[in-house]
Structures are given as C-alpha cells and as structure tokens.
Amino acid sequence: MRIALFATCIVDAMYPEVAQATVRILRRLGHEVIFPEGQSCCGQMHINSGKFAQAEPVIANHVRAFTSTEWDVAVAPSASCVASLGHQQPMVATRMGNDALASEAAEVAERTYELTQFLTDVQGVTDAAADLGSYFPHRVTYHPSCHGMRLLRLGDRQSSLVRSVEGIDFVELPLADSCCGFGGTFSVKNPEVSSAMLADKVRTIQATEADVCTGGDASCLLHIGGGMSRFERTGSCDGAPDVTAVHVKETSSTDERGHTTETLTTVVGADDDDHLTPGHRGTSPAEPSRTQSGFRVGQAAVHLARILASTKEDPLRVPSEGAEVSGGSLR
Amino acid sequence: MTFLGMPLLPSKRRSDLPGGQGNIIEAEAFPEASHEHLSNQQLRNNIGHATSTIRSKRAEVVSELDDWEALRDAGEATKNEVMANLPEYLAQFEEAFTAAGGIIHWARDADEANAIVTELIEDNAPMLETGRREVIKVKSMATQEIGLNEHLEAEGIDAFETDLAELIVQLGEDKPSHILVPAIHRNRDEIREIFMDKMPDAGELTNEPAVLAEAARRHLRHKFLTTKVAISGANFGIAETGTLGVVESEGNGRMCLTLPETLITVMGIEKLLPKFADLEVFLQLLPRSSTGERMNPYTSFWTGKSEGDGPQNVHLVLLDNGRTRALADEHGRTALNCIRCSACMNVCPVYERTGGHAYGSTYPGPIGAILSPLLTGVQEQGNGSLPYASSLCGACYDVCPVKINIPEILVHLRGEDVKANHSPVSSQLDTALTGASWMMGDGKRMAAAERGLPLAHKVTSGEQINALPGIASAWTSSRDIPALPEKSFRQLWAEEEANDRDEEGQR
Numbered sequence: 001m002r003i004a005l006f007a008t009c010i011v012d013a014m015y016p017e018v019a020q021a022t023v024r025i026l027r028r029l030g031h032e033v034i035f036p037e038g039q040s041c042c043g044q045m046h047i048n049s050g051k052f053a054q055a056e057p058v059i060a061n062h063v064r065a066f067t068s069t070e071w072d073v074a075v076a077p078s079a080s081c082v083a084s085l086g087h088q089q090p091m092v093a094t095r096m097g098n099d100a101l102a103s104e105a106a107e108v109a110e111r112t113y114e115l116t117q118f119l120t121d122v123q124g125v126t127d128a129a130a131d132l133g134s135y136f137p138h139r140v141t142y143h144p145s146c147h148g149m150r151l152l153r154l155g156d157r158q159s160s161l162v163r164s165v166e167g168i169d170f171v172e173l174p175l176a177d178s179c180c181g182f183g184g185t186f187s188v189k190n191p192e193v194s195s196a197m198l199a200d201k202v203r204t205i206q207a208t209e210a211d212v213c214t215g216g217d218a219s220c221l222l223h224i225g226g227g228m229s230r231f232e233r234t235g236s237c238d239g240a241p242d243v244t245a246v247h248v249k250e251t252s253s254t255d256e257r258g259h260t261t262e263t264l265t266t267v268v269g270a271d272d273d274d275h276l277t278p279g280h281r282g283t284s285p286a287e288p289s290r291t292q293s294g295f296r297v298g299q300a301a302v303h304l305a306r307i308l309a310s311t312k313e314d315p316l317r318v319p320s321e322g323a324e325v326s327g328g329s330l331r
Numbered sequence: 332m333t334f335l336g337m338p339l340l341p342s343k344r345r346s347d348l349p350g351g352q353g354n355i356i357e358a359e360a361f362p363e364a365s366h367e368h369l370s371n372q373q374l375r376n377n378i379g380h381a382t383s384t385i386r387s388k389r390a391e392v393v394s395e396l397d398d399w400e401a402l403r404d405a406g407e408a409t410k411n412e413v414m415a416n417l418p419e420y421l422a423q424f425e426e427a428f429t430a431a432g433g434i435i436h437w438a439r440d441a442d443e444a445n446a447i448v449t450e451l452i453e454d455n456a457p458m459l460e461t462g463r464r465e466v467i468k469v470k471s472m473a474t475q476e477i478g479l480n481e482h483l484e485a486e487g488i489d490a491f492e493t494d495l496a497e498l499i500v501q502l503g504e505d506k507p508s509h510i511l512v513p514a515i516h517r518n519r520d521e522i523r524e525i526f527m528d529k530m531p532d533a534g535e536l537t538n539e540p541a542v543l544a545e546a547a548r549r550h551l552r553h554k555f556l557t558t559k560v561a562i563s564g565a566n567f568g569i570a571e572t573g574t575l576g577v578v579e580s581e582g583n584g585r586m587c588l589t590l591p592e593t594l595i596t597v598m599g600i601e602k603l604l605p606k607f608a609d610l611e612v613f614l615q616l617l618p619r620s621s622t623g624e625r626m627n628p629y630t631s632f633w634t635g636k637s638e639g640d641g642p643q644n645v646h647l648v649l650l651d652n653g654r655t656r657a658l659a660d661e662h663g664r665t666a667l668n669c670i671r672c673s674a675c676m677n678v679c680p681v682y683e684r685t686g687g688h689a690y691g692s693t694y695p696g697p698i699g700a701i702l703s704p705l706l707t708g709v710q711e712q713g714n715g716s717l718p719y720a721s722s723l724c725g726a727c728y729d730v731c732p733v734k735i736n737i738p739e740i741l742v743h744l745r746g747e748d749v750k751a752n753h754s755p756v757s758s759q760l761d762t763a764l765t766g767a768s769w770m771m772g773d774g775k776r777m778a779a780a781e782r783g784l785p786l787a788h789k790v791t792s793g794e795q796i797n798a799l800p801g802i803a804s805a806w807t808s809s810r811d812i813p814a815l816p817e818k819s820f821r822q823l824w825a826e827e828e829a830n831d832r833d834e835e836g837q838r
Contacts, residue, residue: 017761049760050748052746057771186721188802191805193364197680
C-alpha cells in the first residue's frame with residue numbers, strides 16, 4: 001500500500017521521533033510511505049478557539065495536501081487530529097459557506113486513519129510482538145486520550161496493542177478516562193483549571209510506579225510530560241503548592257512479625273485520598289528513585305508509536321536519558 | 332388570553348428576540364471566578380467525593396439496561412419533535428390545561444414571571460401578623476433561574492424551600508452549586524452548623540444524616556400544614572392531557588403539591604412532551620441519569636384540579652426568558668432538550684474542580700456553559716467566557732440521556748463569541764492564532780518557520796523550557812515544555828530523501 005503520512009503539526013515540530021517511529025512501523029509492514037510536503041495542521045487549534053475564518057485556510061491547506069489519488073490511505077499518529085478531520089473540518093467549512101471544501105474534507109477524512117486504527121482495523125495486527133517485533137522491557141501505564149476514546153471510539157485497541165509488546169510490564173492507570181486538562185487553548189485560557197486536572201493525572205501516574213506513561217496523542221503527552229517534568233523538579237504541577245502540594249512523609253509500620261518497615265508515603269493535601277490508594281509507595285520529588293532500567297520513575301511520557309517501533313535490535317532510548325532522539329534513520 | 336411568550340418560528344434575526352434575565356449571567360469571567368474555588372481544598376474534596384459516588388451509581392444502573400442507547404435515541408427524537416413544533420404543542424397544552432380547570436400565564440422573561448407570581452401570592456396567601464406573607468416551595472430550577480425568592484423577599488413574601496438540599500442552601504444564605512444536589516459543596520459538619528444556627532428549635536444535633544433529616548422534617552412539618560400557597564417547578568408538561576409532573580426523592584414536594592389551597596407552577600416552555608406515553612422513556616432516562624436510581628421515590632402528576640382533593644386554585648406560569656432565542660439558534664437549540672438530570676456535571680472534570688458557583692449561573696457545568704449563553708445571547712451580553720470553560724473532553728456528551736452534543740455546541744458558541752468580537756483589543760493568544768493561521772495555511776510557510784528550530788534548540792541548550800514570557804507563561808506556570816528538537820520531521824525527511832537520491836546517483 002502507498003501510505004501518506006500526516007505527521008500533524010505538534011509531532012512535526014516538537015516530536016519528530018514519533019513520526020519517524022510511525023514510518024518505521026509502516027515500512028516494517030511492507031508499505032511505501034509518502035510525506036505530502038504541503039501539509040501543516042488539521043486546524044483544530046483554530047476551530048476549538050472559535051476562529052472559524054482563520055481555520056478555513058488551514059483546512060483548505062490540509063485538503064490540498066491530501067487530496068490525491070497517488071496514495072491509498074493517510075495515517076496519522078494522533079487520534080485528536082484524525083477526529084478533527086472527520087468531525088470538525090466539514091462542519092466548519094459548511095459554516096463558512098464553503099460546501100465544496102466541506103465535501104472534499106469529508107473525503108480526505110474518510111481515508112485517513114489513526115495509527116492504531118490502521119494497524120488493527122486495516123492490517124489486522126493484534127500482536128505487536130509477533131507482527132511488528134515490538135520490544136520494550138519497561139513498566140508502562142497508558143492514558144487514553146479523550147478524542148481517541150470518545151470521538152474515534154478506539155476502545156481498547158491502543159492499550160491492547162501496547163500490552164502485546166514483548167517484555168512490557170503493563171499497569172492500569174486509575175481514572176484513566178479522565179481528561180488530562182490539555183484541551184488545546186483551554187490550557188492557556190483556563191490555566192488554573194487545566195493545571196488542577198493535570199496535577200491529578202500526574203499523581204495517578206506516579207502512583208502506578210510506571211517508568212513510562214504512554215498514549216496515542218502527542219498533544220496530551222506534551223501536557224502530561226510537561227506536568228511530570230515540573231512535578232519531578234518542584235513537587236507540584238498545579239501551580240498551587242500550598243494547597244495541593246504533594247508532601248512526602250516517612251511512615252513506619254510494624255507487621256505481624258514485629259518487623260518495622262519504613263515507607264515513603266505520598267500525601268496529597270490535607271485529607272484528599274480520593275485519587276490515591278492511601279499509603280501507596282510514592283517517590284520523593286527531591287530524590288527521584290531509579291528503576292532497574294535506569295529511567296526516572298514517572299519521568300517519561302512516550303508516544304505509543306515509539307514503543308511499537310522499538311525492537312531488540314533498535315531499542316528505544318527515552319528522551320529523559322539525555323534528550324537524544326532515537327533511531328535517527330527512518331528505517 | 333395573552334401570548335406574551337409564544338415562541339416565534341426560528342428566525343435569522345436572532346438578535347431581535349429577547350434575551351433571558353435573572354441568575355443566568357456570569358458576574359465575572361470563568362477563569363477569575365474559578366480561581367478561589369480551585370484553591371478551596373474542602374470544596375474540591377466535597378464535590379470530588381459526591382460526584383464520583385453519583386458517577387459510579389449512574390454507570391451501574393445504566394449498564395443494567397440493554398436498550399439504554401435506544402432509550403437515549405428515543406428521548407432525543409421526542410425532544411427534537413417538541414422543539415420543531417413548539418408553538419403547536421404549547422397551544423395544545425394550554426387548551427388541555429385550561430379545560431382541566433387550570434389557569435395559564437405567559438411570561439416573556441424573569442421580570443414578568445416574578446410579577447405574575449407575586450400578584451398570585453398577594454391574592455391567595457394571607458397577610459400574617461408580621462406584616463409578611465409566606466409560601467412553601469418545591470425544588471425548582473426555573474424559579475432559581477428567575478431569582479424568584481430574592482424578588483419575593485423584597486415584596487414582603489417569605490418563600491420556604493422544602494427540598495432538604497435547597498433548604499440547606501437557603502438557610503446557609505448560599506447559592507445552589509449543582510442542579511440536582513444544590514448543597515453538594517457542603518459536608519455534614521457544615522450542614523449541622525447551619526441547622527443549629529438557623530433553626531430556632533433544632534436543639535443539639537449530631538452530624539448523622541438521619542438526625543439532620545429529622546431536624547429538617549420537624550422544621551418543615553408546621554409549614555406544610557399551615558401555608559396556603561405553594562410554588563413548584565415541573566419536570567414535564569404533557570401536551571396531550573395538560574398534565575404537569577414532578578419527580579423527587581423526599582416527598583416534601585408532594586406535600587407542597589397536595590396540602591395548600593393554591594398551587595403556582597413555574598415551567599420553562601421547553602419542558603413539554605407530546606403524550607403521556609412518552610413518560611415511559613423519560614422516567615427511565617431521568618432517574619438513572621440524575622440520582623443513579625432505577626426509579627425516584629416520589630413521582631407526582633396533576634391535571635388541573637379535582638373537586639375536594641388537593642389545591643383548588645391551580646396556576647401555571649409558562650416561562651420564555653430567552654428560550655425562543657435559543658430555539659432560533661439552529662446550531663445550539665438542542666440545548667433546550669435538557670431534562671436537568673445533572674449527569675453532565677457529575678462527569679465533567681472542569682466542574683469537579685471548580686464547583687458550580689464558578690459558572691455564575693443557575694445552570695452550572697457543561698450544560699450551563701452552553702445553556703446560559705444561549706438564553707442570554709452570547710452576542711450582546713455576558714457569558715462570553717462560559718463556552719471556553721471546557722477542555723472538550725466529551726464526557727458530557729457520552730452520558731447525556733437525550734444526546735445533546737455539548738462539545739459541538741461549545742465550539743459553535745466560541746465561534747459566536749469570536750464573531751461578536753467582545754474585546755476589540757486582540758489578546759496575545761489571538762495574535763498568536765492569527766500568525767499560526769497564516770503559517771499553517773501553507774506547508775511551505777510552516778517549513779520556513781521550522782528552520783528556526785536549530786537556533787531555538789541551541790538557545791535553550793537542548794533543555795526543557797521552564798518559563799516563558801507573555802501568554803505562554805500561562806502554560807509554564809505549572810508545566811514544562813520539552814526540549815525542542817534540533818530538526819523538524821519535515822527536515823529529517825527531506826534529508827533522508829536527499830541521501831537516497833545521492834546513493835542512487837552513486838550506483
């Protein structure tokens with residue numbers, strides 16, 4: 001199959017390694033990948049900001065870049081952007097009185113797939129280890145993005161694929177279906193609410209003791225990763241450390257045999273135990289613990305394309321380990 | 332018979348239609364209004380605990396029904412049918428209601444509704460020795476919306492809320508923060524304090540729910556037996572039969588509906604259902620969505636008056652207050668399908684953190700963020716910040732029993748807000764978006780912009796970015812930005828293609 005890669009603006013400009021990983025996966029399945037050069041963005045940022053008139057040229061550009069019979073389907077490593085193509089672009093074009101653009105946008109959307117949608121629905125990939133050679137020997141938790149869950153109805157397709165990676169130690173994220181608080185310009189227009197949502201998300205991720213939080217949307221991971229990084233450095237990522245700061249307490253408990261164990265307990269606020277299992281073992285922001293693999297606990301937010309693309313021969317190096325982009329080659 | 336509030340057919344000149352008044356206009360913009368609530372840890376705990384409890388109860392009882400999605404479709408279709416033919420259904424309802432001995436009053440807005448109710452009370456409730464009159468009330472969103480209690484107080488009339496949660500809010504001189512659980516932001520200890528403080532004969536109370544409920548019951552019993560006039564809202568009005576209906580949990584509403592001599596109901600014109608049989612669908616959708624119960628404990632219906640039984644003086648105020656205006660908005664009108672179940676606020680991550688007061692309206696949460704601006708008109712008046720009070724996560728749409736596409740209407744209203752151009756001085760974000768639109772309108776321009784990445788990578792020493800100035804500081808106040816890559820994917824791809832060409836050339 002000839003596949004057009006829609007890199008999306010965030011991946012193109014901020015996470016090129018995610019697009020590289022996507023290309024590697026598609027090529028591993030024997031496909032020819034094309035990068036339509038005119039592409040930029042789906043327009044979601046403008047649409048969700050109510051700027052329909054400004055969104056129109058962005059939508060028109062996308063349609064121009066992807067209306068072609070030279071390839072069979074388009075694939076993007078982003079549920080949110082793919083959802084925007086189908087749900088928002090035709091709507092906005094219609095609202096702008098541009099019916100021709102609306103129907104062209106709908107046609108492009110019709111043959112554009114989110115990466116895991118393509119892998120499972122079109123290619124029938126169910127076992128990433130067997131079908132893609134994916135190998136990632138780390139403890140991983142998974143955040144399903146809102147648009148993947150509720151607009152594309154990806155269900156458990158993404159998490160199933162991640163689970164099927166060889167060597168992975170998959171751990172469920174509690175309250176996984178609650179929004180991380182990114183919401184595009186929401187994070188700037190309502191920064192405090194957004195940060196409060198993020199803080200809860202980061203706490204639940206920390207509580208899983210996973211090395212890596214993964215997901216299928218670079219934008220959510222940008223937000224979550226930014227929060228985890230801030231949390232690591234300062235002990236808080238909701239901008240209000242006096243209220244909901246995570247305090248690390250040393251508590252000792254005595255077991256039945258009379259042995260005393262020292263545990264680090266993460267206590268959120270004064271009596272807020274809604275989001276955490278009381279007494280779980282947390283990490284001290286001051287002294288980040290290290291897992292055997294060498295990752296800092298809770299440090300890395302990694303797109304699932306990179307985990308799926310990772311193999312024994314070409315293992316993924318996580319950005320926190322020196323900000324190095326893994327797999328410089330696209331092959 | 333006057334048709335003050337009779338809806339017009341959807342018109343292109345929406346701005347000619349009157350906007351709603353009352354407690355549906357934000358006093359300050361959402362980001363500012365939510366600030367203090369966000370830092371109130373007690374409030375966040377109370378709301379977080381309550382919403383997560385209701386949320387899991389709802390999910391459980393909804394999963395019991397195999398035909399839940401079909402019920403939602405049926406509910407949506409019925410409400411769409413009502414909205415498409417609202418004038419006809421209202422006329423049919425009026426005829427049936429009047430034939431059953433009731434009297435209908437049409438109110439264009441909050442002021443007219445308040446004036447009508449005041450006059451009816453003055454005609455029917457005796458003046459007490461204190462020089463004031465008293466009425467008892469069933470929980471009603473419509474009267475909250477029009478600010479009836481505040482209006483009556485100024486007119487020398489004391490309105491006593493009989494719904495336990497509304498009573499807590501009223502005695503606490505507070506405002507409701509949730510449409511189903513108005514005192515959701517209060518915990519048991521706070522309620523105990525309010526009761527001991529404001530109920531003269533309460534005595535010493537513990538914080539046990541049973542003890543608190545008993546104190547409220549004793550406090551209200553005397554009012555039920557002596558007050559001549561009651562005011563209610565209505566969950567449903569049946570066009571076919573002229574029947575009104577209220578669903579509730581405590582039975583206090585039924586006391587109000589049956590004991591007084593005069594019953595005045597205030598109902599929004601959108602509450603109609605065509606037929607009595609439609610209740611089959613809605614009485615499954617509503618309790619499961621709102622309280623997470625299979626059926627609510629008390630469901631009361633009344634059709635006009637019955638000789639020797641219940642109130643003999645039955646009035647209904649049909650309230651427009653911006654509803655015709657909302658109906659005229661082809662992209663927003665399905666917000667009127669709302670049956671006030673509150674499921675959307677119970678799943679909303681924004682509501683969960685800010686509580687209801689931050690929305691500045693009787694209707695908080697996701698539905699409030701669309702309904703309030705639609706009622707008041709986002710074009711001319713306030714409520715411009717409400718459509719932005721959502722991350723568009725879509726959880727509200729998933730749980731809505733009548734399938735109101737709240738995220739889509741939020742985006743629509745953002746577009747209306749931008750069109751209205753409330754702040755001619757463009758913000759930094761607007762400027763950035765304008766620049767981005769120009770850049771992203773052409774892949775070549777985006778490629779040119781990305782050529783700045785190596786420099787940015789160098790300037791930031793390849794490290795994460797911890798603080799940025801201007802509008803971006805809203806992001807970096809609580810989040811880092813990852814280290815910028817040295818090259819964009821576009822550049823890496825171009826380099827690879829060039830390499831491939833070179834290799835081929837050498838062969």
